[in-house]
Amino acid sequence: MGGGVTLEEAARALAVDDEGRLSPLTVARIGRDLFDLLARMAYVEGGLAHRDVAPRNIMIDTGQLSVADQVEEGAFQLVLIDFGSAVPLESADSSLTARWGAPLGATADFAAPEMLTDDVSGAVARRRSLAVDVYAAAGVLYQMMEGHPPYDLSFAGRSQREGRSAYRIKTEFSAETPAGAHGSAADVRAVLASEPEVAVAVGRAAAELDSAPAPHRVRAALSAVDDQLAEVLMACLVPEQSRRPQAREVREALALFCSQYADNVARSLRGEPLAPCPLGGAAATAARRRRRLRRATRVAVDALSAAVAVGGAVAAGLLTQDMAVAFPAGQPLWSGPMPGLAVSVALLLPLAGALIARGSERGIGFGFARGLLGSLLGGTVAGLLASLTAWPSESVSDALYAVLFLAVVAPLPGLVADWALALPPLSSASSTAPLARPVLPWGAVPSEDRAISTASREALALETMSEAIYELADETNEEGV
Numbered sequence: 001m002g003g004g005v006t007l008e009e010a011a012r013a014l015a016v017d018d019e020g021r022l023s024p025l026t027v028a029r030i031g032r033d034l035f036d037l038l039a040r041m042a043y044v045e046g047g048l049a050h051r052d053v054a055p056r057n058i059m060i061d062t063g064q065l066s067v068a069d070q071v072e073e074g075a076f077q078l079v080l081i082d083f084g085s086a087v088p089l090e091s092a093d094s095s096l097t098a099r100w101g102a103p104l105g106a107t108a109d110f111a112a113p114e115m116l117t118d119d120v121s122g123a124v125a126r127r128r129s130l131a132v133d134v135y136a137a138a139g140v141l142y143q144m145m146e147g148h149p150p151y152d153l154s155f156a157g158r159s160q161r162e163g164r165s166a167y168r169i170k171t172e173f174s175a176e177t178p179a180g181a182h183g184s185a186a187d188v189r190a191v192l193a194s195e196p197e198v199a200v201a202v203g204r205a206a207a208e209l210d211s212a213p214a215p216h217r218v219r220a221a222l223s224a225v226d227d228q229l230a231e232v233l234m235a236c237l238v239p240e241q242s243r244r245p246q247a248r249e250v251r252e253a254l255a256l257f258c259s260q261y262a263d264n265v266a267r268s269l270r271g272e273p274l275a276p277c278p279l280g281g282a283a284a285t286a287a288r289r290r291r292r293l294r295r296a297t298r299v300a301v302d303a304l305s306a307a308v309a310v311g312g313a314v315a316a317g318l319l320t321q322d323m324a325v326a327f328p329a330g331q332p333l334w335s336g337p338m339p340g341l342a343v344s345v346a347l348l349l350p351l352a353g354a355l356i357a358r359g360s361e362r363g364i365g366f367g368f369a370r371g372l373l374g375s376l377l378g379g380t381v382a383g384l385l386a387s388l389t390a391w392p393s394e395s396v397s398d399a400l401y402a403v404l405f406l407a408v409v410a411p412l413p414g415l416v417a418d419w420a421l422a423l424p425p426l427s428s429a430s431s432t433a434p435l436a437r438p439v440l441p442w443g444a445v446p447s448e449d450r451a452i453s454t455a456s457r458e459a460l461a462l463e464t465m466s467e468a469i470y471e472l473a474d475e476t477n478e479e480g481v
Contacts, residue, residue, distance in 0.1 A: 003062045008055035010067050011144050016194035019147035021181040023195045024226040028257045031141045033076045035251035038133050047089035050080055053136035054107040057082045108166045109149035110139035113239050117167040131241045138236030150175035171239040178230045182222035188215050205266035216366050221268035228257055228277050235279055249280040271360055298421040305414035309351040309407050316403045317344030329390035346382045347407045353378030354411035368419040379408035
């Protein structure tokens with residue numbers, strides 16, 4: 001190897017925000033090539049588990065291309081180093097770990113739980129598995145995506161967990177799902193300024209829309225795409241070794257994520273289903289089960305909210321049917337028996353206002369805020385109509401105001417569920433689509449790009465990126481929504 005830097009060093013240089021997060025697309029490409037390396041280790045004679053996969057033990061070979069050039073090409077020359085903890089999978093007692101029952105040099109922040117204790121039966125046998133590398137590699141990618149490891153194993157972090165050991169923390173608690181640089185960004189435009197390729201993808205997708213998308217909409221669209229990467233990582237970070245996917249399955253899922261990234265950004269901005277990057281076996285089944293559970297919960301809460309609003313409106317309509325009223329009170333222009341249907345329709349205005357104002361933006365906080373304002377606006381209109389009507393008694397008007405309050409509050413659980421539990425639906429695209437090398441911002445594949453000078457490439461990429469970010473800044477068409 002002519003030269004290189006550790007992934008730990010490279011990650012600091014490639015961060016796109018102050019928290020040390022990398023572009024999710026870069027994380028996925030590094031992950032694809034890292035898991036490709038792990039998958040090939042399975043074909044070494046007898047198989048080989050590294051057992052200390054960590055950022056300091058992963059080198060980016062810069063003998064032919066610099067780190068910046070590898071980022072630009074979307075492919076990384078990775079090399080694993082420090083095999084002091086490695087063990088052949090088919091050997092009986094070939095390592096200090098096997099002989100002494102304690103992990104040799106495994107980095108706790110990234111190590112699988114079975115590498116952190118010898119107090120459970122079968123721990124030694126479970127350490128002789130490629131699944132420990134799958135867990136650790138996912139932990140490395142998690143740190144690059146989120147800026148910190150999956151678990152806080154510092155003294156302060158363990159104190160918050162009542163002093164539990166690293167093993168217990170990793171087996172008794174689930175890591176938080178990473179949000180990534182886009183989902184955590186206060187201003188997504190600042191992140192995109194460090195992601196020319198992603199900014200170009202956003203700009204091209206935005207150019208196909210009727211109007212320039214507001215930054216909050218871009219942030220939500222990118223976060224929905226990044227959630228696919230987070231889902232792959234979380235499937236690898238399960239404590240049960242048997243439930244972790246194989247390295248080749250993770251490699252294939254990440255390769256699909258990378259090759260479909262620009263297309264999925266466009267799909268997400270248009271509100272269309274995303275092309276999936278599924279994992280095989282038990283991991284995919286578990287992911288589908290979680291998705292179905294979230295969807296079922298969201299639908300159930302939506303149905304309950306609507307049932308409460310409609311039930312209250314119908315009951316009030318039946319009770320006020322043919323009741324003698326006058327409108328407006330004081331100097332009535334009309335008096336006579338009240339049509340119960342009119343009362344029901346008025347009490348449904350908050351629900352209708354919430355649904356109309358929220359529109360299709362159910363998965364983001366902005367959609368929730370709009371729905372809440374729509375409900376309040378509908379309730380205000382209904383309340384104004386009720387106050388202008390002369391009812392037979394004060395008790396009737398008090399009861400109607402109580403029902404109106406219920407009608408305004410009823411949509412809120414549904415809005416919260418839509419915001420918190422909404423998931424981008426899976427498309428029917430085939431998971432066996434051919435894998436292509438990443439396409440560069442100017443439309444050339446890496447091998448063809450050699451003919452383009454570095455200055456020309458950078459000028460064209462930056463020009464397109466600037467246009468994309470300029471379009472993101474144009475919020476005038478969205479602010480009035």
